[in-house]
Amino acid sequence: MERSFIMIKPDGVQRGLIGEVVQRFETKGFTLVGMKFMAVPRDLAEQHYDVHRDKPFFGGLVDFITSSPVVAMVWEGDGVVASARKLIGATNPLTAEPGTIRGDFGITIGRNLIHGSDAVETAQREIALWFKDDELAGWEPSLKGWLYE
Ligand code: DAT
């Protein structure tokens, strides 16, 4: 089953939106298989955003992610990677559609509340970066027959 790495960023935590974000993934029908509340070491933040290392915003982005705790999660389900990106919305919250997490709760690109893996391969890399195998708990939701045909 497909998995995605989802992180509630420091602004989402500070603004009291942990429950709201988790609820959106739960009620969509995805399955939580890993979750931790944590301060982010600088080297982890740099590895996570390695693809943006040469961008002008890289330093500020790493400063931001390490400035206050985050909620790191792994969610599972059919098509969860692309679907999570839709639930999250466009990178810039001002242009993100209403109904999406960023569209409903954000204003500026540097405070866009949440991260979601952009592809299945990226998700695999990010999950391995943030979680040890024994921190993930695969389980079969008893609701599964009502979520999947
Ligand atoms: P996304 O998080 O939607 O995958 P991304 O991978 O292009 O977006 O960028 C990673 C994060 O970096 C993004 O969530 C917010 C920040 N960021 C992106 N572009 C930025 C910019 N032009 N100025 C400031 N921060 C930016």
Ligand code: MG
């Ligand atoms: Mg990205």
